[in-house]
Amino acid sequence: MPALGIEQISVFGMPPVEFVNMAADLGCRHVSMGLMSFGYNPHGYAPWSLRDDAGLRREMNAAMADRGVSISLGEGLGVRPGGDVRDQARDLDIMCELGVKRINMVSMDPDLSRSFDQYAVLAEMAAERGVESTTEFAPELTVADLPTALAAVRHVNRPDFRLLIDTMHLRRSGGTAADVAALDPALIAYVQLCDAPLTPRFATYFEEAMYERMAPGTGELGLLEVLKALPRDRVFGLEIPLRTEAEAGLSPHERLGKCVEAARSLFAQLD
8 A cells, every 4th residue: 555645735724733643643654744824724723834933843843753754745835936946945944854855846937947947946955955856737837737847857857856746637737647657657756646527616727726626536537547557655645625524514534534545445446
């Protein structure tokens, strides 16, 4: 069974220590983590900041050590219009303090060439700290699909800069299981797992992506074929925000527990 993790947007604004404990309770040994609390907060959590609160960082490190959980992906880094990734050096240092060994980057800058150059700078900054990096592609991002992500990997041209495959983004951007199977497995560093319909359900792509996905095996992405094409010795992070269930009163433990079991059932079919 591949290693399962839980991605931060799946738990909305849950505080870090509580998040670590929930992941461990569900039998997951990994979480993804940004440095600030999520904006959407249906459970009324108090705002938190790992960037500004050194005590919270110490508490999270202690909880991870106690529960056998690690941060499999540092999030919230990337290229912004008019920004310079060099300004994110302190955030990288804080992630290293939390034991992060891999960061993910996306670009919101419409200039693709500049995005690629900034990726190269940020990847080098990460590597100087012993951290590898990935690029994520998604419709409506500057790096919108698998071919563009592969072009980014070629441009950066370093072995510690590889692909993050999100199953919803892959299929919605036109990618297929055959496209994944044709890749050198070494190019794939990390997988974010969810299901979804093939036809968009919301006015904007990101409303659906950020707030309302589906448990593995309950949508139309053809996950069994996609999973067959992916290397199994990667972390599969469950990126499954379920806003409707949260607003109906289901706790994160209830929502994500069902998703963990669905993922395990899917992998059992492959075995």
